[in-house]
Amino acid sequence: MTNLQLWTYAVVGATFCIYIFIAIKARATTTGEFYVAGKGVHPVLNGMATGADWMSAASFISMAGLIAFKGFDASVYLMGWTGGYCLLAMLLAPYLRKYGKFTVPEFIGDRFYSQTARVVAVICLIVASLTYVIGQMKGIGVAFSRFLEIPFETGLFIGMGIVFIYAVLGGMKGVTYTQIAQYVVLIFAYTVPAIFISLQLTGNPIPQLGLGSTMSGSDVYLLDKLDLVLTDLGFAAYTAQKGSTLNMFLLTMSLMIGTAGLPHVITRFFTVPKVRDARSSAGWALVFIAVLYTTAPAVGAMARLNLIDTIQADSIAPDTSQNLKIDNLPAWFTNWEKTGLLKYEDKNGDGRLQYVGAKYGDTTVQNEMTKVDRDIMVLANPEIARLPNWVIALVAAGGIAAALSTAAGLLLAISSAISHDIVKGIIAKDIDDKTELMAGRIAMAGAIVVAGYLGLNPPGFAAQVVALAFGLAASSIFPALMMGIFVKRMNNAGAVCGMLAGLGSTLVYIFMYKGWFFVKSTAMMADTPEGWIMGISPGAFGAVGALINFAVALSVCAVTKAPPEHIQHLVEDIRVPMGAGTAVDH
């Protein structure tokens, strides 16, 4: 076993011991503890747990890679996945906390006095959460197979086993306290390599400042250097806008609204003791998220620069005599090549690699890096920068923590919807607390098995459906919740029609480009910027779907009967903090 593997086993093993220890300490004994951790979580701690809940394998592993290759255009993810917290804090979280029940569909069902509305919400929740979970399972498997060199399946089973222990035993209570530990692990794992690399390149230990600094030993700014190197090599300039402004605008809006509408995030704000805690807790959540989200642009830019530097020793090189030699590749290069995420081809047979973009001036020079998967940027970054082995081991543990914490939050949202909204709410209304708790545990175990199965046999459309998760949350759940609070006259007919119209239009738009039910051959239009109506990508349509939802709901509501008196009182009641249910002691 190599030194790196020893380190990885030690660090990952230690974090697993912590998670299991917490699981045993934080068992749930009532449904209140299982669904909302007894509403006794301190707002700062809830913020931390929300951070881990929210930041998934995609945030940890993929986002910096996206930024590295898209530059300015990737800003939509940075703003979209953080700006949603403003909407959550100001428009939803405090009011839903005041309402004081267990699940998002429950609020929708009660507020719109309609089982149909509740069932539509449950379906949206399950589809959105399940598609999300597949990605987490894949992330766990990749991290295990690459760093511990055990098979993908074994890695996935270990990950499932860990989640099983603390989520089934502890429910929301167990998930909350493990998420807090997982936040600490993942943020440490993300920032330590970033600090090292920022120091190496700019001499400034704070990555957020390093990105705006000059390169060590020169007076050229890092971003200017990157722009220059990229354009010289025939790539688009890093800081320049490439996509259309309308699409960037709508995609950012869709991600923001979708973030605020994702049930597993909203539920986290049901766990704090008071309404005012829900407001501040959203702020704390964003503080903890911002630590990673403001570091990511630095990681992306610096990783891109380091990658080019490693391959193209002399940045502009029709003369390739300084480039990376194929019989002298660094270890990380060959390791990632084995995973198929990195590929090269020595097209001109000179025994060296060259890395150029599509717009390179000399057309006889061909790009020989045939595949550089953006997902490897964060995971390979410490190796590219030749950081010590313990840092690389830490990154593996961080990636696993990010995937596990999000998976647990999603699985909890799914199992609560099944045991509380379907079993207790519709099928068997008179079951007691103990039976419902058991139903919750069984639903959780079932959800883990289904997610594991989908992780092992990912449907071909797995990558496509992430757009679907945000589209669903943005076009159906967010508008329904918002109007339920802010439009007192909103009635059942308006809400249900609005949800179905928003959901339907978004689904149709996505299916038109991705194929009906994701069967590729049935796609009706080319999924390219030229084929998109007005340049709006399928992922950006959620904002339009939300608009349709609002418009339809308000129109239908205007011509149908106002909601009954007790519903209007309910709305007045959730608008004031006074009288919120108190915390259950921990």
Place this chain on the structure above:
Amino acid sequence: MSDAQKYWKANIRLVIGCLVVWFVVSFGCGILFAQQLNGIRIGGYQLGFWFAQQGSIYTFVALIFFYAWRMNQLDRKFNVSED
């Protein structure tokens, strides 16, 4: 107007004010006017780029805490606080 209505009005005003700032820093400075702002620099950052990848996020954090602080004041003023 009853106290409850006044409280709700004040709340809506505060939310709208915060969301205007939210919109201006992200959609305004980070997207719509980013190219124009890129003419201005702070250190190695072009200003539009900085808003899109750093500044808007810092502003979001500040906004939520400002909102929470003002709402707590309103809760006390209108006597609807939980304690």
